[in-house]
Amino acid sequence: MSATLSHPNPGNAKYDRVMKVAAGDKRFKILEVTMKKNQFRHDSLIEVLHKAQELFGYLEDDLLRFVAYKLKLPPSRVYGVATFYHFFSLKPQGKHTCVVCMGTACYVKGADKVVEALQNKLKVKSGETTPDGNVSLLTARCIGACGIAPAVTYDGQVSPKQTPEQALEKIGQWLQPA
Amino acid sequence: MSFLDLDEFLIDLAAQVEVVYSPVVDAKEYPENVDVCLIEGAICNEDHIEMVHKIRARTKIVVSFGDCAVTGNVTAIRNQLGLGNQENVLQRAYVEAAQLNPCIPKLDGIVPPLLERVIPVHEMIHVDHFLTGCPPSAPRIKSFVSQLLEGKAPQLTGTDIKFG
Amino acid sequence: MQLDELKAIAEKKKASAKKVCLRTCLSAGCISSQSDVLHKNLATEVKAAGLENDVEVRRVGCMGFCGQGPLVGVDHKEGKEELFEFVKPDDAKAIVSHLKGGACDVQKGDPQHPFFAKQVKIVRANGGIVDPENIEDYLAIGGYQALHHALTEMNSESIIDTITKSGLRGRGGAGFPSGIKWGTVAKSPGAKKYVVCNGDEGDPGAFMDRSVLESDPHLVLEGMAIAAHAVGADQGFLYVRAEYPLAISRLQIAIKQAKALGLLGSGIFETPFNFNVDIRIGAGAFVCGEETALLASIEGERGMPRPRPPFPAVKGLWGCPTLLNNVETFANISAIINKGADWYASFGTEKSKGTKVFALTGKIKNNGLIEVPMGIPLRQIVEEMGGGAPDGHSVKSVQTGGPSGGCIPAEHLDTPVDYESLGKLGSIMGSGGMVVMDDTTNMVEIAKFYMEFCMDESCGKCIPCRAGTVQMFHLLEKITQRKATKRDLDKLEELCDMVKNTSLCGLGQTAPNPIQSTLRFFRSEYEALLQPDATGAPVGANGTAKAH
Amino acid sequence: MAAKTLTINGQQVTAEEGATVLQVARDAKINIPTLCHLDGMKDVGACRLCIVEVVGTPKLLPACTTVIAEGMEIKTESDRLRKYRKMTLELLFAERNHVCAVCVANGHCELQTLAYEQGVDHVRYDYLFPKWGVDTTHERFGMDHNRCILCSRCVRACVEIEGAATKSIAGRGAKSKIISDLNEPWGEADSCTSCGKCVQSCPTGALFNKGSTVAEMEHDRSHLDYVVTAREKKLWVTHA
Missing domain, CATH: 3.40.50.11540 (NADH-ubiquinone oxidoreductase 51kDa subunit)
Incomplete structure (x- = not known):
């Protein structure tokens, strides 16, 4: 990647479209500031994707394209990196998220039963979002809270020593019609 | 058909073997004490399961003959559609693609139900030898059968075991 | 910054120490039980009681005994140390009144519990003592x-x-x-x-x-x-x-x-x-x-x-x-x-020096982090410090080294914990995970759990790890569903050997460890799930069906 | 550069310092199987077929990324290596849908060739029959993911030789997939220069020229070789 063009994609329809979208959304500006702070270095790609996901909630195609154009990276590389790491989501998450830790300590203490109960209740598999976009059910590969296993993270808050009943009660609050 | 390509070797062969069961032999029941059985095709339906177990029990040397028996080959492409696709396969074959009388043949005890997935023979029973190829070429069959007739465990190498 | 300036900051910090220090664990584990609210409440209560000049309310990191959290440590200047366990935000008032001599029904822990007493702390010496967000605390201890x-x-x-x-x-x-x-x-x-x-x-x-x-x-x-x-x-x-x-x-x-x-x-x-x-x-x-x-x-x-x-x-x-x-x-x-x-x-064994921190978790009474000298018998960790399995169950096995490690059966609990001894048992020291399993644990399920982990985490670059872990998981699934035969078990063992020896990186090379170690010590659990071979395969001299 | 002397399968060979075991073996007409190596590209050590035994090293080493050393004793064939290689190939056949009989590369496929060379006459592992698609949106080329073995040669050809970086790998583990640009249909990937280097580098029938039918797709590596050699030797630099 030694040659650098001043206009990376002149006359390219996709480029023009993305830049038009970006111009109308302040979040893209904030994202660009992050890139600038990293001097648009290629090795900052993962940091930039973190920031992008924080700003937008998930990484949709035009956002990835924007990152690629701005960092002057091939889109295939950006997509390859974004899909390699589990932390990045290319699909929108539900309004609420419920992450069950499936680390070993949680597993031997019955985290699988918690997942099962939640799956039955929400009628989705882990990794999926309910069709109404309300709840995303996820599992994690150990959140390092083994001392309080099994741990479940509800909307970012870790709850210790969860039973299937407690978990169902917790998500029950989300399922109530507003 | 590739078997027929063996030409004059077929005559030699006829002198040395007795064909006791085949689509072209008028035998309803697979006989006991068979020395060699060449199984063509993959296991696709419930009748096949019964058949291969019977063959295994009554045969000394079982050979998976041709890619369909060895790998599932083209017949197993339907597996890519996922489990529980039998109905869709039948629908496509007998209804959507039909020009006359679209209907799915179903008659208990007559039309064997399809299995969830097509599997190569050795996933169901123990297979002694494998003869790959689609079809196995005549020279390949000849080499294989000759070795068997000599009482050896057939050893095929190089392109003689090429898939496809 | 010069050394004397550094020392001056440390001295000043030490000199400002108050009569009593209330340490609340604000690590991720305890925060999940609202220790952050508790910490705020303690500060409010201390102020309300007019004790700000005598009592420091300090945010600290992990004290180790995570299973009993949230923990609050109380250091009195004269040397007395107290510990409160399972503290709820509402308990702040009671603890502060206790400092004034009042009664307090918050569960008291024992700072001399074997869980603490047997530890030798080098890495974790300051954990639970210093405020991790205040560099002066760190400077004060040198x-x-x-x-x-x-x-x-x-x-x-x-x-x-x-x-x-x-x-x-x-x-x-x-x-x-x-x-x-x-x-x-x-x-x-x-x-x-x-x-x-x-x-x-x-x-x-x-x-x-x-x-x-x-x-x-x-x-x-x-x-x-x-x-x-x-x-x-x-x-x-x-x-x-x-x-x-x-x-x-x-x-x-x-x-x-x-x-x-x-x-x-x-x-x-x-x-x-x-x-x-x-x-x-x-x-x-x-x-x-x-x-x-x-x-x-x-x-x-x-x-x-x-x-x-x-x-x-x-x-x-x-x-x-x-x-x-x-x-x-x-x-x-x-x-x-x-x-x-x-x-x-001077700590540790001949070939494994110093101490090692372990996360003691799973089916064990005392959950948490411990730092022990290398070479300590596993039994001391599990039974004395950990208190054994809870609810009247017995310890069946201890898993060390995570997905790259193995399961050490109860009969080997006297093994000293060092690199070589664990290696001999087919496990590894690993980074320090120690998950205790009791007699209700199904070891084949555990092996499957780890294999699924490795399969999902394989990067996909090399074939043995990418495709091998998938097949191993598939075989384990067959076994747990009671659909496998001896032949499948043979195939599984052969794959373990191959993936271990041919994978590109450590993930693949160690992925078979959980299977190999459970097979080594709990083979009968696998065999009990096998079905008779109905494929008509010839039976070998050792009574097993020959794999074709 | 200093020369190093070593033995491969008992045969003494001398080679330049910095050469890999694979290069040295090939120069000495000793064949080591491989799927991810292609002359002119960076080696990644991914397929593990080229593993060899080196006396004094308990680990098996990939010939493509192992640099020779003085006095090395290398064995490229043994029962153990044969067994592992065979298993590796079987794992590949079971992983995706390799139906040789109806493949455009039938008869010209490196996977197929290695299989018979290594004595694979059947696959002992259960076929997984995953669902993968075929991308025929490009006007000249097609990609059948069913036949992809993820050797990453096409990615390296695209990045290292052509410099377009249209191709990359997305996802991970068994779900890894060769993509074009932002996982778009190949025909819509505007970074693609349609140079065809990826197609020529593919060892199987995964990448093919459109219009080829069964057994018709022969990959032509000579063009790649031409470009790489010219570039390495700076043949196209004008000395004005």
Whole structure:
């Protein structure tokens, strides 16, 4: 990647479209500031994707394209990196998220039963979002809270020593019609 | 058909073997004490399961003959559609693609139900030898059968075991 | 910053100590039980009781006994120590009134419990004592003095010599002698070198590094700085997994504070030594714990391992010599520099020196973090410190080393915990996860659990790991569904051997370990699930069906 | 550069320092199987078929990324290596849908060739029959993911030789997939220069020229070789 063009994609329809979208959304500006702070270095790609996901909630195609154009990276590389790491989501998450830790300590203490109960209740598999976009059910590969296993993270808050009943009660609050 | 390509070797062969069961032999029941059985095709339906177990029990040397028996080959492409696709396969074959009388043949005890997935023979029973190829070429069959007739465990190498 | 300034800050901080110090654990585990609210309530109550001048309400990191959390420690100036367990936010009032001599029905813990008493703390010495967000706390207990000593009294050679003599081995799992690694980086030609701290603690069931980073971030930074001086690096990276947001924010604070005092940055302690540390946040890929994958990730790429050699010590980040150690390894450094190699080597066994932190979890009464001298019998950890299995069950096995490790059966509980002894039993020390399983645990399910983990975490680069783990998982599923025969078990064992010997990186090479170790000690559990072979395969001389 | 002397299968060979075991073996007409190596590209050590035994090293080493050393004793064939290689190939056949009989590369496929060379006459592992698609949106080329073995040769050809970086790998583990640009249909990937280097580098029938039917797709590596050699030797630099 030694040659650098001043206009990376002149006359390219996709480029023009993305830049038009970006111009109308302040979040893209904030994202660009992050890139600038990293001097648009290629090795900052993962940091930039973190920031992008924080700003937008998930990484949709035009956002990835924007990152690629701005960092002057091939889109295939950006997509390859974004899909390699589990932390990045290319699909929108539900309004609420419920992450069950499936680390070993949680597993031997019955985290699988918690997942099962939640799956039955929400009628989705882990990794999926309910069709109404309300709840995303996820599992994690150990959140390092083994001392309080099994741990479940509800909307970012870790709850210790969860039973299937407690978990169902917790998500029950989300399922109530507003 | 590739078997027929063996030409004059077929005559030699006829002198040395007795064909006791085949689509072209008028035998309803697979006989006991068979020395060699060449199984063509993959296991696709419930009748096949019964058949291969019977063959295994009554045969000394079982050979998976041709890619369909060895790998599932083209017949197993339907597996890519996922489990529980039998109905869709039948629908496509007998209804959507039909020009006359679209209907799915179903008659208990007559039309064997399809299995969830097509599997190569050795996933169901123990297979002694494998003869790959689609079809196995005549020279390949000849080499294989000759070795068997000599009482050896057939050893095929190089392109003689090429898939496809 | 000069040494006397450093000492002055420390002295001032010590002199300001109040009569009583209330320490509340604000680690991720206890915060999940609202210890952050508790901490605020304690401060409010102390103020309300007019005790601000006598009582310090301190935020601290992990005290170790996580299963009993949230924990509140009470230090009286005259030396008395008290401990409260399972403290709820509403208990703040009672605790504060207790300080005034009132009654208190909050559950009291025993600071002399074997869980604590048997520990030897080097890495975790300050955990639960210092405020991780206040550098002065760290300075008060002598922080950054080892760095000063290393910069002013020692050179590269003498530091590496000390580390070598101490016998310190990498705490990330493989146990490579740290001194040799440091020496290789120091000797590798190159104007630019890097120091990288591996904080991608991915083993399920392990949280030692999280707790060190959350409780005592400066200890790790100081270790990295000493290492950088020893190998000739001026840039460090701390790679922390995204699942540890608290550790990340505390490290950010720590780096900022250290920079402000001139303990990181340019011309540290007014020597020509420059050292900057950047944090890199992982994004959820277990394989990034493997060193070459971690480096790829720091470079902003897919975390795919690269063939070794060349080793990172010779060709690492952007092709430059790179020293890569894990959090716990760096956390040992300042103590070794302060107290000497001989002191350090006096702990542990002949080949495994020092202490090791373990996360003791699973079906065990006393859950939490412990630091013990190497060579301690596993039984002492599990039975005396851990209190054995709860609810009248018995301990069946102890899993060490995570997905790369193995299960040690109860009959081997007298095994000393060191690199060699665990290796002999087909397990590994690993990074320090220790998951206890009781008699209700199905070992085949455990093997399947780990295999699913490895399958999902395989990067997909090499065939044995990518496709082999899938087939191994498939076979294990067949076994647990009672659809497998002896032939399938043979195939599984053969795959274990192949994946172990042909995979590109450590993930694949160790992925079969959980299967192999459970097969070794709990084979009957597998066999009980097998079905008779109905394929008509000839039966071999040993009574088993021959695999075709 | 200093010369190094070593033995491969008992045969003494001398080679330049810095050469890999694979290069040295090939120069000495000793065949080591491989799927991810292609002359002119960076080696990645991914397929593990080229593993060899080196006396004094307990680990098996990939010939493509192992640099020779003085006095090395290398064995490229043994029962153990044969067994592992065979298993590796079987794992590949079971992983995706390799139906040789109806493949455009039938008869010209490196996977197929290695299989018979290594004595694979059947696959003992259960076929997984995953669902993968075929991308025929490009006007000249097609990609059948069913036949992809993820050797990454096409990615390296695209990045290292052509410099377009249209191709990359997305996802991880068994779900890894070769993509074009932002996982778009190949025909819509505007970075693609349609140079065809990826197609020529593919060892199987995964990448093919459109219009080829069964057994018609022969990959032509000579063009790649031409470009790489010219570039290495700076043949196209004008000395004005």
